[in-house]
Amino acid sequence: MPDTLIHPKPKFAPLKNDRLLRALRFEPVDITPVWMMRQAGRYLPEYQETRAKAGDFLSLCKDTDKATEVTLQPLRRFDLDAAILFSDILTIPDAMGLGLSFEQGEGPKFKYTVRTQSDFEQLPKLDVNDSLGYVMRAVTNIRKELNGSVPLFGFSGSPWTLATYMIEGGSSKDYRYTKEMLYSKPEFLHQILNHVATAVTDYLDAQIVAGAQIIQIFDSWGGALAHREFIEFSHNYNKHIVAELKQRHPQIPVVLFTKGGGLWLDVQVDSQADCLGLDWTMPLDKARQVLIEEQRKLTKKYKKIQRNKSIQGNLDPAVLYGSPSSIRQNVKTMLDDAYATGEKTGYIANLGHGITQWVKPENAKVFIDAVHEYKI
Amino acid sequence: MPDTLIHPKPKFAPLKNDRLLRALRFEPVDITPVWMMRQAGRYLPEYQETRAKAGDFLSLCKDTDKATEVTLQPLRRFDLDAAILFSDILTIPDAMGLGLSFEQGEGPKFKYTVRTQSDFEQLPKLDVNDSLGYVMRAVTNIRKELNGSVPLFGFSGSPWTLATYMIEGGSSKDYRYTKEMLYSKPEFLHQILNHVATAVTDYLDAQIVAGAQIIQIFDSWGGALAHREFIEFSHNYNKHIVAELKQRHPQIPVVLFTKGGGLWLDVQVDSQADCLGLDWTMPLDKARQVLIEEQRKLTKKYKKIQRNKSIQGNLDPAVLYGSPSSIRQNVKTMLDDAYATGEKTGYIANLGHGITQWVKPENAKVFIDAVHEYKI
Numbered sequence: 001m002p003d004t005l006i007h008p009k010p011k012f013a014p015l016k017n018d019r020l021l022r023a024l025r026f027e028p029v030d031i032t033p034v035w036m037m038r039q040a041g042r043y044l045p046e047y048q049e050t051r052a053k054a055g056d057f058l059s060l061c062k063d064t065d066k067a068t069e070v071t072l073q074p075l076r077r078f079d080l081d082a083a084i085l086f087s088d089i090l091t092i093p094d095a096m097g098l099g100l101s102f103e104q105g106e107g108p109k110f111k112y113t114v115r116t117q118s119d120f121e122q123l124p125k126l127d128v129n130d131s132l133g134y135v136m137r138a139v140t141n142i143r144k145e146l147n148g149s150v151p152l153f154g155f156s157g158s159p160w161t162l163a164t165y166m167i168e169g170g171s172s173k174d175y176r177y178t179k180e181m182l183y184s185k186p187e188f189l190h191q192i193l194n195h196v197a198t199a200v201t202d203y204l205d206a207q208i209v210a211g212a213q214i215i216q217i218f219d220s221w222g223g224a225l226a227h228r229e230f231i232e233f234s235h236n237y238n239k240h241i242v243a244e245l246k247q248r249h250p251q252i253p254v255v256l257f258t259k260g261g262g263l264w265l266d267v268q269v270d271s272q273a274d275c276l277g278l279d280w281t282m283p284l285d286k287a288r289q290v291l292i293e294e295q296r297k298l299t300k301k302y303k304k305i306q307r308n309k310s311i312q313g314n315l316d317p318a319v320l321y322g323s324p325s326s327i328r329q330n331v332k333t334m335l336d337d338a339y340a341t342g343e344k345t346g347y348i349a350n351l352g353h354g355i356t357q358w359v360k361p362e363n364a365k366v367f368i369d370a371v372h373e374y375k376i
Numbered sequence: 377m378p379d380t381l382i383h384p385k386p387k388f389a390p391l392k393n394d395r396l397l398r399a400l401r402f403e404p405v406d407i408t409p410v411w412m413m414r415q416a417g418r419y420l421p422e423y424q425e426t427r428a429k430a431g432d433f434l435s436l437c438k439d440t441d442k443a444t445e446v447t448l449q450p451l452r453r454f455d456l457d458a459a460i461l462f463s464d465i466l467t468i469p470d471a472m473g474l475g476l477s478f479e480q481g482e483g484p485k486f487k488y489t490v491r492t493q494s495d496f497e498q499l500p501k502l503d504v505n506d507s508l509g510y511v512m513r514a515v516t517n518i519r520k521e522l523n524g525s526v527p528l529f530g531f532s533g534s535p536w537t538l539a540t541y542m543i544e545g546g547s548s549k550d551y552r553y554t555k556e557m558l559y560s561k562p563e564f565l566h567q568i569l570n571h572v573a574t575a576v577t578d579y580l581d582a583q584i585v586a587g588a589q590i591i592q593i594f595d596s597w598g599g600a601l602a603h604r605e606f607i608e609f610s611h612n613y614n615k616h617i618v619a620e621l622k623q624r625h626p627q628i629p630v631v632l633f634t635k636g637g638g639l640w641l642d643v644q645v646d647s648q649a650d651c652l653g654l655d656w657t658m659p660l661d662k663a664r665q666v667l668i669e670e671q672r673k674l675t676k677k678y679k680k681i682q683r684n685k686s687i688q689g690n691l692d693p694a695v696l697y698g699s700p701s702s703i704r705q706n707v708k709t710m711l712d713d714a715y716a717t718g719e720k721t722g723y724i725a726n727l728g729h730g731i732t733q734w735v736k737p738e739n740a741k742v743f744i745d746a747v748h749e750y751k752i
Contacts, residue, residue, distance in 0.1 A: 174694075174732065175694070176694075176697075176732070176734060179692070179694030179697060180694065180697040180698075180734075182694070183692075183694055183695050183697050183698030183702055183706075184697055184698045184699060184702070223657065225656075225657075225692075226656035226657065226692045226728075227656070227657060227658070227659045228659075228709070229692075230657075260636070260657070262639050263638050263639050263657055263658060264657075280601075280602035280603070281599065281601075281602065281603060281606075281636070281639055281640075282603070282639060283603045283604075316555070316559075316601075316602045316605075318550075318551070318552075318555030318556065318558070318559055319559050321552075321555060321556040321559050321560055322556075322559030322560045323560060326559055326560070330559075333604070352602075356550065356552070358552060358556075
């Protein structure tokens with residue numbers, strides 16, 4: 001791929017559907033914007049087909065045309081209000097040379113882990129446009145192909161979440177090695193997190209330059225931490241990354257999604273993120289109340305009116321295993337909650353986590369249509 | 377074992393250390409009572425030794441002398457304020473004939489699952505003193521051996537938690553089949569839950585008759601549910617079981633522990649449980665504030681002063697991977713939080729989940745001693 005796809009900044013078609021961006025900015029919306037985490041995924045037969053052609057999962061991520069194709073597939077089926085770059089949160093540790101592979105039914109595995117100072121010293125400082133250039137090429141290509149139909153999300157895992165994979169060597173149930181490090185060598189863990197945070201910042205910056213119009217940070221494992229440790233080892237890094245992105249790209253909205261982070265909305269509100277993502281454990285009316293209250297406190301603290309944060313979420317993806325009428329009922333309840341405080345915007349409908357491979361595509365359509373049919 | 381161990385109700389030595397019971401009742405305590413979930417476990421070499429003699433894990437649970445032995449082992453090492461019956465939450469589905477086994481490093485597996493009406497119809501109504509008589513014999517024997525030194529916890533898994541194992545056939549990451557049932561055949565799931573709840577009630581009742589002095593219900597997977605579904609499919613069953621136990625044994629305190637349930641303290645408070653267990657995601661000062669506020673609301677609602685609920689928890693077991701000074705610092709922070717509202721009782725120190733196999737026993741001792749050394 002020629003470098004010109006990345007620099008100079010390419011020109012793109014004007015945006016036709018800005019519903020999601022309007023909701024993020026608390027501007028009036030006609031109906032509720034909706035997208036689904038992992039909307040390009042295994043539940044779609046056309047995805048399975050493209051993936052089979054690509055070979056393994058990582059080859060699919062690294063092939064610009066195929067990554068573009070699978071990104072667009074759900075948009076052809078459903079009336080979605082955003083696209084999200086097809087990629088994986090583990091591209092950064094992969095680019096750092098840790099040897100990522102996805103074994104059948106096993107989840108991600110790394111050949112190397114980062115547990116000692118010597119492991120750490122072998123981690124390169126990433127030039128993201130070089131080692132992750134394939135991601136930026138995909139972003140640019142997808143943005144072109146979208147042709148202004150809907151905005152495009154770029155994304156990254158949070159430093160804490162990425163660090164758990166790098167230290168454990170894959171997924172984990174109890175984060176044994178990461179937490180052992182946290183409680184016995186906190187300074188060393190901070191070294192790793194700082195290193196990863198720099199890469200995440202550069203990575204998201206480059207995605208924006210390449211054409212991403214919104215950014216989501218996935219703190220998938222933030223909820224595994226104790227409350228103080230969540231602040232010190234996860235939130236503070238996310239906050240710093242968002243501040244840095246806002247400095248470089250003030251117009252690009254950022255969504256911060258901490259799985260299991262509903263208890264800590266009062267913590268997460270202290271960041272420049274425009275929107276907080278929620279999983280299904282947190283009722284949306286309660287979330288709104290917490291955010292309104294926190295906004296008042298911050299406004300008082302900084303003696304300057306603070307913009308309220310919008311929210312995103314939070315249907316249990318398992319709802320999509322149910323009947324159409326049950327899905328519609330659950331969507332109605334979720335939207336009633338989201339608008340219970342009387343605010344008529346500032347909300348993006350989504351699942352509370354990625355859609356699973358077992359959902360029937362027609363049920364995803366019921367979800368999306370039901371969101372749009374709801375009268376705000 | 378002769379039936380006389382169960383009936384008539386055996387006589388036991390008077391209780392010497394009632395610190396934990398006093399804290400549960402909000403009576404003054406000299407120092408903070410402490411115990412550890414899974415305190416009889418793999419981190420103790422003497423446990424490993426007894427288990428090796430018993431063969432597999434279930435044989436250890438079913439052998440009265442060996443179950444007694446491992447229950448008492450941590451009390452010989454540490455200054456604990458309670459013992460807990462050595463057993464497993466899966467004894468009930470095992471007794472229902474689902475064929476439980478523990479494969480090395482694999483977690484529990486069931487030979488049969490409960491997913492269809494016909495599966496369900498094959499589940500027997502348990503006579504717990506018959507099919508789970510080994511548990512009651514262990515309870516009575518442990519209580520005798522304790523000789524009044526500390527009180528004895530009996531326990532059970534919650535209906536929801538047990539149902540997930542019965543439906544999935546083992547541990548699960550996403551509860552695919554259980555949630556599919558919840559959202560597509562909720563009435564059938566309620567049938568299963570009702571059946572399990574009857575068994576749990578009888579089981580806990582029998583444990584109390586056999587000598588258990590406190591009961592803990594482990595809702596280990598309650599936190600996987602969405603908030604409304606938590607109320608309907610987990611909390612309501614726990615509430616009913618506690619009410620039933622209180623009817624039959626008004627003096628026996630009940631601890632309700634929902635992993636990941638910190639967000640729903642306002643729900644759980646609406647039960648006759650004496651104490652709510654918390655994992656490490658919920659700060660204890662915040663938990664106390666929520667409970668005080670909810671108590672006020674309930675007092676107003678019922679026009680009768682409601683006794684406040686005590687709390688139990690919530691150190692991340694991973695803290696025990698750290699140095700002694702780091703453990704002591706974390707214990708101090710936890711206790712400062714627990715007593716932040718000015719209440720000087722109503723709190724039981726514990727981990728936020730079971731102690732892991734990788735903890736050094738001497739670090740568990742640092743934890744327990746640090747709790748006792750803290751000046752309330």
